Amino acid sequence: xxxxxxxxxxxxxxxxxxxxxxxxxxxxxxxxxxxxxxxxxxxxxxxxxxxxxxxxxxxxxxxxxxxxxxxxxxxxxxxxxxxxxxxxxxxxxxxxxxxxxxxxxxxxxxxxxxxxxxxxxxxxxxxxxxxxxxxxxxxxxxxxxxxxxxxxxxxxxxxxxxxxxxxxxxxxxxxxxxxxxxxxxxxxxxxxxxxxxxxxxxxxxxxxxxxxxxxxxxxxxxxxxxxxxxxxxxxxxxxxxxxxxxxxxxxxxxxx
Amino acid sequence: xxxxxxxxxxxxxxxxxxxxxxxxxxxxxxxxxxxxxxxxxxxxxxxxxxxxxxxxxxxxxxxxxxxxxxxxxxxxxxxxxxxxxxxxxxxxxxxxxxxxxxxxxxxxxxxxxxxxxxxxxxxxxxxxxxxxxxxxxxxxxxxxxxxxxxxxxxxxxxxxxxxxxxxxxxxxxxxxxxxxxxxxxxxxxxxxxxxxxxxxxxxxxxxxxxxxxxxxxxxxxxxxxxxxxxxxxxxxxxxxxxxxxxxxxxxxxxxxxxxxxxxxxxxxxxxxxxxxxxxxxxxxxxxxxxxxxxxxxxxxxxxxxxxxxxxxxxxxxxxxxxxxxxxxxxxxxxxxxxxxxxxxxxxxxxxxxxxxxxxxxxxxxxxxxxxxxxxxxxxxxxxxxxxxxxxxxxxxxxxxxxxxxxxxxxxxxxxxxxxxxxxxxxxxxxxxxxxxxxxxxxxxxxxxxxxxxx
Numbered sequence: 001x002x003x004x005x006x007x008x009x010x011x012x013x014x015x016x017x018x019x020x021x022x023x024x025x026x027x028x029x030x031x032x033x034x035x036x037x038x039x040x041x042x043x044x045x046x047x048x049x050x051x052x053x054x055x056x057x058x059x060x061x062x063x064x065x066x067x068x069x070x071x072x073x074x075x076x077x078x079x080x081x082x083x084x085x086x087x088x089x090x091x092x093x094x095x096x097x098x099x100x101x102x103x104x105x106x107x108x109x110x111x112x113x114x115x116x117x118x119x120x121x122x123x124x125x126x127x128x129x130x131x132x133x134x135x136x137x138x139x140x141x142x143x144x145x146x147x148x149x150x151x152x153x154x155x156x157x158x159x160x161x162x163x164x165x166x167x168x169x170x171x172x173x174x175x176x177x178x179x180x181x182x183x184x185x186x187x188x189x190x191x192x193x194x195x196x197x198x199x200x201x202x203x204x205x206x207x208x209x210x211x212x213x214x215x216x217x218x219x220x221x222x223x224x225x226x227x228x229x230x231x232x233x234x235x236x237x238x239x240x241x242x243x244x245x246x247x248x249x250x251x252x253x254x255x256x
Numbered sequence: 257x258x259x260x261x262x263x264x265x266x267x268x269x270x271x272x273x274x275x276x277x278x279x280x281x282x283x284x285x286x287x288x289x290x291x292x293x294x295x296x297x298x299x300x301x302x303x304x305x306x307x308x309x310x311x312x313x314x315x316x317x318x319x320x321x322x323x324x325x326x327x328x329x330x331x332x333x334x335x336x337x338x339x340x341x342x343x344x345x346x347x348x349x350x351x352x353x354x355x356x357x358x359x360x361x362x363x364x365x366x367x368x369x370x371x372x373x374x375x376x377x378x379x380x381x382x383x384x385x386x387x388x389x390x391x392x393x394x395x396x397x398x399x400x401x402x403x404x405x406x407x408x409x410x411x412x413x414x415x416x417x418x419x420x421x422x423x424x425x426x427x428x429x430x431x432x433x434x435x436x437x438x439x440x441x442x443x444x445x446x447x448x449x450x451x452x453x454x455x456x457x458x459x460x461x462x463x464x465x466x467x468x469x470x471x472x473x474x475x476x477x478x479x480x481x482x483x484x485x486x487x488x489x490x491x492x493x494x495x496x497x498x499x500x501x502x503x504x505x506x507x508x509x510x511x512x513x514x515x516x517x518x519x520x521x522x523x524x525x526x527x528x529x530x531x532x533x534x535x536x537x538x539x540x541x542x543x544x545x546x547x548x549x550x551x552x553x554x555x556x557x558x559x560x561x562x563x564x565x566x567x568x569x570x571x572x573x574x575x576x577x578x579x580x581x582x583x584x585x586x587x588x589x590x591x592x593x594x595x596x597x598x599x600x601x602x603x604x605x606x607x608x609x610x611x612x613x614x615x616x617x618x619x620x621x622x623x624x625x626x627x628x629x630x631x632x633x634x635x636x637x638x639x640x641x642x643x644x645x646x647x648x649x650x651x652x653x654x655x656x657x658x659x660x661x662x663x664x665x666x667x668x669x670x671x672x673x674x675x676x677x678x679x680x681x682x683x684x685x686x687x688x689x690x691x692x693x694x695x696x697x698x699x700x701x702x703x704x705x706x707x708x709x710x
Contacts, residue, residue: 061477061478063333063477064331064332064333064334065333065334066333066475066476066477067477068476068477068478070478091478094479105471105479105481107481109483110469110481110482110483111447111449111467111469111483112369112370112371112447112449112450112467112469112483113369113371114367114369114371114374114469114471114481115369115371115372115373115374115453116367116369116374116471117374226330227330227331232477252449252451255449
């Protein structure tokens with residue numbers, strides 16, 4: 001009787017362990033994260049931080065055999081961001097200000113700032129919304145649709161749908177690494193679901209968030225799906241936590 | 257044909273006045289209708305031609321970089337005419353006598369802002385001096401006198417390039433909340449900055465100046481922006497651009513897109529009848545100077561789809577109406593002539609027995625019809641003139657597809673149309689009479705005299 005009871009306990013134990021493992025998608029490394037968690041984590045590595053942060057970017061555009069490069073200083077505080085061109089001289093002072101989802105463009109000599117849409121493509125393959133921080137968690141409804149590999153990295157594949165009309169893209173297919181929860185690849189979709197451009201991301205920068213070192217995006221390479229050979233590379237450098245006064249993100253102060 | 261025969265024909269006509277009156281009325285109405293239709297086609301064709309060539313600035317001849325028409329919008333840098341290309345074109349056309357006006361045009365899109373909101377625009381840049389020549393062209397004054405005027409303000413040629421003047425479509429001005437143009441403001445008026453776009457007075461502040469910002473992706477791949485002042489508003493010649501059309505100087509648009517190139521180069525001819533010869537000549541000479549270019553005449557559906565499509569529709573419609581008109585006239589004449597001939601079969605038999613040949617009988621009937629038709633055509637001409645005067649003075653506006661603001665219904669026939677209508681009417685009348693009389697003149701004399709032909 002005792003032997004029978006022990007055997008029953010062992011079988012029950014195996015069933016319980018098996019059920020637990022099945023519930024985690026066959027993995028024994030812990031529960032699978034939700035789409036929201038993945039987006040929050042991946043956004044953080046692309047600049048979406050509650051506290052202030054700044055970094056520099058080089059936006060290099062290759063189109064029709066021509067090449068152009070502009071260097072920006074980007075300052076972010078919560079949902080506001082400011083990207084100011086510092087080089088070359090002809091672009092110096094051009095500023096893009098993101099107030100939540102509203103985007104303003106201003107350059108020295110203009111009499112008024114210009115309110116533009118985040119999805120308007122006025123710079124190579126990069127939409128203006130690509131220039132500042134990424135807030136996919138806030139802007140898109142996410143759903144994990146499967147698993148995939150990008151290079152040698154195991155990834156979750158997510159389908160993102162825009163929550164509002166004034167966000168940069170209607171839909172995104174997004175690959176987030178299992179290991180670090182970093183967005184490695186994105187395909188940007190039209191409202192009908194067709195891909196019109198894609199991007200690959202690298203994370204060779206480090207930034208200290210809440211005293212802990214974290215990986216930070218270092219490169220976004222955007223390819224135009226319709227124009228072969230045309231692409232834009234955004235290189236990120238020098239990310240550092242920094243507090244910024246609210247006045248820096250006020251469009252009226254910018255114009256004055 | 258002797259005078260005696262004409263007298264005989266005239267006397268015969270007077271024998272059955274009521275029937276001949278009915279036949280004559282059908283001929284006169286047909287002739288008047290043909291003139292009116294011709295006048296409608298002439299007016300529509302010329303209106304659309306001038307609208308296309310001068311107002312919409314599709315030159316008689318348009319020179320694009322090879323494949324430029326299709327590919328410019330996606331790869332403007334590769335498929336535009338640069339300064340060297342333009343210099344080659346200007347060198348080639350300087351040797352031609354038939355060029356009246358010429359100039360490059362640049363087309364581009366972007367967004368235009370009023371300090372609070374932005375909307376898309378499609379801009380066309382042209383040298384203001386060329387624009388002035390086109391707007392003051394005799395053809396414009398003759399065929400589209402009202403459309404050549406701006407809704408408000410004055411043309412770009414009146415302003416210094418430094419001002420950054422633009423002309424916008426009335427729809428775009430409304431969307432941007434701009435109710436005045438530059439000349440209507442005090443000279444010391446400065447741009448009004450709207451601090452809070454949601455404030456109740458924001459609308460008034462936006463309307464208080466003419467300043468807007470043009471923003472676009474430059475050809476070098478970067479974002480570009482410029483201030484501009486609205487100096488005039490106009491009714492866009494292209495319905496699709498009613499809410500987004502911007503016209504500005506070529507230099508200003510080139511600055512915005514950071515280029516010295518043009519989308520295409522247009523030539524306006526002194527004598528457009530030499531269009532084919534000029535195109536052939538220019539093609540050969542451009543090839544000789546090493547410029548690979550595509551040349552389009554103004555009526556090509558690729559550069560003027562609206563003209564081409566509308567005129568095809570008009571021609572089909574008018575052809576159908578002309579066919580119905582001709583059928584009515586022919587049947588009226590045939591009916592009347594047949595009745596007359598049957599009634600007069602004994603008379604024809606008598607004439608044949610007196611020595612008249614079949615040919616002479618046919619001639620007599622044709623002469624009767626010619627006299628009736630001539631009288632009817634004169635009457636029809638008078639009726640048409642009065643009718644056309646009435647219609648033209650009514651000032652009825654109608655809206656053919658694709659013409660913003662509609663067209664005033666006017667019938668403008670010319671001498672060629674009147675002559676063609678006359679020839680068609682006479683030919684139909686004579687041919688129908690010959691068909692009607694053919695069988696009777698072949699009948700033997702005895703049968704005709706007995707009246708058994710009836």
